[in-house]
Amino acid sequence: MMRVLILAAMPQEVGPLLGPLGRPHIVARSPYPTWVGRVGHMECHVVQTGIGREHAGRAAAHVLDSTPVDLVISTGFAG
Numbered sequence: 890m891m892r893v894l895i896l897a898a899m900p901q902e903v904g905p906l907l908g909p910l911g912r913p914h915i916v917a918r919s920p921y922p923t924w925v926g927r928v929g930h931m932e933c934h935v936v937q938t939g940i941g942r943e944h945a946g947r948a949a950a951h952v953l954d955s956t957p958v959d960l961v962i963s964t965g966f967a968g
Contacts, residue, residue: 920951
């Protein structure tokens with residue numbers, strides 16, 4: 890199974906990413922809200938990072954310390 894980490898800054902950016910995951914479940918509320926869901930052969934971890942490069946970097950490092958992934962995507966209105 891392929892693991893994908895998707896980073897988005899704000900709730901308005903995260904919301905549309907959760908729909909295609911069917912019924913994603915929240916696995917963390919703090920320090921970064923994180924949901925996990927599956928699409929086909931992919932397990933997707935969607936993380937709400939907060940705005941800015943520093944927040945995205947800290948959130949990515951936080952997740953990558955405990956979860957190996959195959960692909961990292963940073964997305965959003967300005968990302």
